[in-house]
Amino acid sequence: MDTMSTWSQLIPEFSFQQVFVEPWTEFLDPFIWIFLMGFFVTAACGFLGTFIVWRRMALVGDAISHSVLPGLVIAFLVSQSRDTLPMFLGAVGAGILTTALIEVIHQKSRIKTDAALGIVFTTLFAIGVVLVSLYGENVDLDTDCVLYGELEHVTLEPLSSVLGLFAAPGSVLRMGIVALLVVGLVVLFYRPLVVSSFDPGLARSIGMSPAVMHHALMSLLAIVVVSSFEAVGAVLVIAMLIFPGTTASLLSDRLPVILGITLVIALLGALLGMHFALWLDISTAGAISTVIFGLFLLAWVFAPRRGLIWRALR
Amino acid sequence: MQEIPLETHDLTVAYDKRPVLYGVDVQVPEGKLVGIVGPNGAGKSTLIKAIMGIVPATGGWVKVFGDSFAKGAKRVGYVPQRESVDWDFPVNVMDVVLMGRYGKLGLMGRVRKSDREIAEACLDKVGMLPYAKRQISNLSGGQQQRVFLARALAQESDLYLMDEPFVGVDAATEAAIIELLRELKDRGKTILVVHHDLPTAQTYFDMLMLLNMRLVAFGPTKEVFTQELLQKTYGGRLTILSEVANTVLKESK
Amino acid sequence: MKLGFGYGVSHQLTRVKSPRYLLVLLSILFFSATAEAARISDLEETNVWEQMFRFFSMRDDVVRTALLGSVFLGVSCGLLGSFIVVRKLSLFGDTLSHAVLPGVAIGYLVAGQKDPFAIFFGATLAGILGTVMVNLIKKTTHIKEDSSLGMVLAGFYGVGIVLMNRIQKLPTGTQSGLDKFLFGQAAALSATEVWMIAGVAAASIVLVLLFYRQFLVGSFDIGFARSLGLPAGLFHYLLMMLLAFTVVVSLQAVGAVLVSAMLVIPAASAYLLTDRMHRMLIIASGFGIFSGVLGAFFSFLGNSLPTGPLMVLASSAVFTLSFFFSPKHGLVSRWRKRRSGQIRIENENTLKAIYQVRESYGFAGEGVKVKDLAIRMNETSDETLRRLQKLRAVGVCDLKEIEGKPFAFLNPEGWLRACAVVRNHRLWELYLTNQAEYEPDHVHDDAEIIEHVLGEETVRRLERLLDYPVEDPHGKLIPSLADLQRSLTQGGLDEKTTGYRMPNR
Structure with a gap:
């Protein structure tokens, strides 16, 4: 094959009208759902992820997102449905199993935590992949979905109406509720969250329980990861978890502002990601994570005071 | 009747089944500035953490103002080791000092104007008011310690537990801190300070706790700061204790 | 699917x-x-044994390539993985394996086809870029290492996915075979790729053999390595380079998503079996080969199953076995050891109780009434009898009936051990009260545990430290070590210092 033609075909023709205008004028119905789903996922992950990053739990999030796979598949196989409840139970079961196994291996042998993490989540993930390959047809899941999600599939879902006010695909509604839940809980428990993340000793001395906080945060993380799984797959969740928070922390050193910026990043990521995915005919989740990776690189280089350029000039 | 701010009985702590503190019995009287001294690994920080329940005690009990720690917690102020927190955390000096008020506010209470005023007064007291809006990563070691101190003041506690507040601070800050501690003491507060420097320990504190895996001595500085007791604390006669502790650990694995 | x-x-x-x-x-x-029939798949109707024969006889080319590839891959994964595990770099391995993905895609695009060399170079470059970026982020921002690892992992992986999506949309893209790079397909290995895997394995073996000591010191204590004048940085980069090569050549067979598992799991299993680095390297390579071949075989059995997850599952099985059954560090052997320790402690407690009962009678008489012992131990006579039977089983105790009542007699060895336990207990109490200045009411519980673990060396030091005491804090006799040993060598026990009296037969 001719190399030149490969490159020219790699980037398809760009039509502003088709890529940026028509989704909002002609085809609002499917595209608004893709956009909203992308936004809800990135916002929920990013908002919570800000704290996850500060508490150095980022890679735990990665581990959970991989190891829920066998739980999901087994739940499918047992219940023979894609209902939310069995799937959620399966995923939570797998999540609990992950943390328990990591603890057991770490405590009962001389394997260090990092290796224990690496052993447990890859093993569970491998089980999941083999199950998907064996029973893929029955569970309506395939390895592509595992690798980069099927965010676009929300457009195939029937709309369900909410109190007769408006109608939206079920998974978009669910993700919206999860995103609201995350933002609401973080705002409500903002203070204990901040204190226990910054200084667990002080939290303890003013009568808070850092352990309770930790478990609550882990549970919320599990909920968010599980709800995002079908949209972004097992691997890209970590992009949504880490990038918004770290990028924002390069732009401000006030936590409330940082949390605000993560929402803006989620918005930009979902919006640009949707348009790029439409233009390049690629996975929307992949496009969103590439966009927020790009936003991070921009902030890293150009951020005032903390950016590379600023530091070089100083 | 005078309250006993802090009492421990047979307090024993083991990390991973390895005993680090053995049966500590103390009764700290009110209004004293108490130094906790001992060699590295003697369990000084562990003692404070065990009192607060940050590390679980394997035996014995702790009473704070005659009650369990959880009930007395609101009357206890805590200054952790400076390195124990992440100074890149996105909060500014004022935010940190306000954290000292959270215990009084409860989970949902709003930060009132009076809380801000108290926080400002405390910052002023440690000479850090001009830095109130500064991000905490942009502070020197001494300044960071002063912020922690201001936060402890803002807690308005009756008992203070401070873990190595003099590590990595400049001489001016050290002098300012000790002056502040004496002032607190004069107002009837009780202060426990983990300290690692023997010569200054003699001049700083009213009472000393000599610690090396177990309590060697506890009493007024004049009585306790003797060649014999210090020898006992820092000397090697207690090595069998830790050796045996290691054997116990190996057997139990 | x-x-x-x-x-x-x-x-x-x-x-x-x-x-x-x-x-x-x-x-x-x-x-x-x-x-x-020539394809490595689809023989549902033939039985497993035939399949196995077909696989391991390496009759057809595809099988031979897959098998050889898995063997070499197992070797280099085991070797490099061992260093990863002891250096606590397993999360770095994970990041590296995801970060090479865009390089694979770009290599494909540059060559215009699935050219092993172009993909090798592309992937290696991407891996290096990712590594550099992790370090740069760490150095120039406040972002911590775990987050920067996660960012490079996810960011690069996302770009890789986007590029692969695009390649699949090219006219020739559907046959690109790049999707096999995610979960691996050993059957798709080409002869060239196997040569490359073999090359990396050979390079790993040679370099590890040549610089074994340098790698070892650098892994254990990099500061010490520098102080020896070793170019520690150079060896570190050499190791990282080998690691990157290993990851890159493993992609086709194991897949980017799970390469890190093939690095970590065989090595961690080996880590449970041995305490020496060189043995760990050998065992880990062995496990690597085993998992690789087993994974390839199952992938061959189950039609179109990806190889990577199967290799990982094979290695997880190995890990599970060594986790439970490792002779030294395994859960089962540790459980056994603890169980025998508990039995010993129980027996020692019985011996101690016998001593105490005799002591309460001023060491008069030779035996101990089982009923007295039961009262002492706060249990029924039946329970006590069962205890004593355990003692008899280890040959230190006799049971006899005198006037219809059961009595227990210790032989000299049993009495000696009873004395030793009592001595340990009382010495420790004395040490805690005199030297560590404990309140006498605190020391008993502690001594209950310590008496069973004090070694002879520690006992000697305690005796010396306490000036060879004869009485404990409660005023009771401490049977001395020296007396006990003298009695033993002279063939009998001295009644005065040990309280032992031969039973009248």
């Missing part, structure tokens, strides 16, 4: 009712089976 032909057919069989259709389907199956 596109299922393989054989699988699909067998599934349809269950739905077919009429035997006529069945016949048609069987003939289709037969023809397709003969037509595809």
Whole structure:
């Protein structure tokens, strides 16, 4: 094959009208759902992820997102449905199993935590992949979905109406509720969250329980990861978890502002990601994570005071 | 009747089944500035953490103002080791000092104007008011310690537990801190300070706790700061204790 | 998920009712089976043994390539993985394996086809870029290492996915075979790729043999390595380079998503079996080969199953076995050891109680009434008898009936051990009260535990430290070590210092 033609075909023709205008004028119905789903996922992950990053739990999030796979598949196989409840139970079961196994291996042998993490989540993930390959047809899941999600599939879902006010695909509604839940809980428990993340000793001395906080945060993380799984797959969740928070922390050193910026990043990521995915005919989740990776690189280089350029000039 | 701010009985702590503190019995009287001294690994920080329940005690009990720690917690102020927190955390000096008020506010209470005023007064007291809006990563070691101190003041506690507040601070800050501690003491507060420097320990504190895996001595500085007791604390006669502790650990694995 | 032909057919069989259709389907199956016989797949009808024979006899080329590839891959994964595990770099391995993905895609695009060399260079470059970026982020921002690892992992992986999506949309893209780089397909290995894997394995073996000591010191204590004047940085980069090569050549067979598992799991299993680095390297390579070959075999059995997850599962099985059954660090052997320790402690407590009962009678008489012992130990006579039978089983105790009542007699060895336990207990109490200045009411519980673990050396030091005491804090006799040993060598026990009296037979 001719190399030149490969490159020219790699980037398809760009039509502003088709890529940026028509989704909002002609085809609002499917595209608004893709956009909203992308936004809800990135916002929920990013908002919570800000704290996850500060508490150095980022890679735990990665581990959970991989190891829920066998739980999901087994739940499918047992219940023979894609209902939310069995799937959620399966995923939570797998999540609990992950943390328990990591603890057991770490405590009962001389394997260090990092290796224990690496052993447990890859093993569970491998089980999941083999199950998907064996029973893929029955569970309506395939390895592509595992690798980069099927965010676009929300457009195939029937709309369900909410109190007769408006109608939206079920998974978009669910993700919206999860995103609201995350933002609401973080705002409500903002203070204990901040204190226990910054200084667990002080939290303890003013009568808070850092352990309770930790478990609550882990549970919320599990909920968010599980709800995002079908949209972004097992691997890209970590992009949504880490990038918004770290990028924002390069732009401000006030936590409330940082949390605000993560929402803006989620918005930009979902919006640009949707348009790029439409233009390049690629996975929307992949496009969103590439966009927020790009936003991070921009902030890293150009951020005032903390950016590379600023530091070089100083 | 005078309250006993802090009492421990047979307090024993083991990390991973390895005993680090053995049966500590103390009764700290009110209004004293108490130094906790001992060699590295003697369990000084562990003692404070065990009192607060940050590390679980394997035996014995702790009473704070005659009650369990959880009930007395609101009357206890805590200054952790400076390195124990992440100074890149996105909060500014004022935010940190306000954290000292959270215990009084409860989970949902709003930060009132009076809380801000108290926080400002405390910052002023440690000479850090001009830095109130500064991000905490942009502070020197001494300044960071002063912020922690201001936060402890803002807690308005009756008992203070401070873990190595003099590590990595400049001489001016050290002098300012000790002056502040004496002032607190004069107002009837009780202060426990983990300290690692023997010569200054003699001049700083009213009472000393000599610690090396177990309590060697506890009493007024004049009585306790003797060649014999210090020898006992820092000397090697207690090595069998830790050796045996290691054997116990190996057997139990 | 596109299922393989054989699988699909067998599934349809269950739905077919009429035997006529069945016949048609069987003939289709037969023809397709003969037509595809050369392919590494689809022989649903042959049995496992035949498949195994076919696989391990390496009759056809595809199998031979897959098998050889898995063997070499196992070796280099085991070797490099061992260093990863002891250096606590397993998360770095994970990041590296995801970060190479865009390089794979770009290598493909540059060559215009699935050219192993172009992909090798592309992937290595991407891996290096990722590594550099992790370090740069760490150095120039406040972002911590775990987050920067996660960012490079996810960011690069996302770009890789986007590029691969695009390649699949190219006219030739659907046959690119790049999707096999995610979960691996050993059957898709080309001869060139196997040569490359073999090359990396050979380079790893040679370099590890040559610089074994340098790698070892650098892994254990990099500061010390520098102080020896070793170019520690150089060896570190050499190791990282080998690691990157290993990851890159493993992609085709294991897949980017799970390469890190093939690095970590065989090495961690080996870590449970040995305490020496060189043995760990050998065992880990062995486990690597075993998991690789087993994974390839199962992938060969189950039509179109990706190889990577199967290799990982094989290595997880190995890990599970060593986690439970490792002779030294395994859960089972540790449980056994603890169990025997508990039995010893129980026996020692019985001996101590016998001593105490005799002591309460001023060491008069030779035996101990079982009933007294039961009262002492706060249990029923039956329970006490059972204890004593355990003692008799280890040969330190006799049971006799005197005037219809059961009595226990210790032989000299039993008495000696009883004295030793009592001595340990009382010495420790004395040490805690005199030297560590404990309140006498605190020391008993502690001594209850310590008495069973004090070694002879520690006992000597305690005696010296305490000036060879003869009485404990409660005023009771401490049987001395020296006396006990003297008694033993002279063939009998001295009644005065040890309280022992030979039973009258």
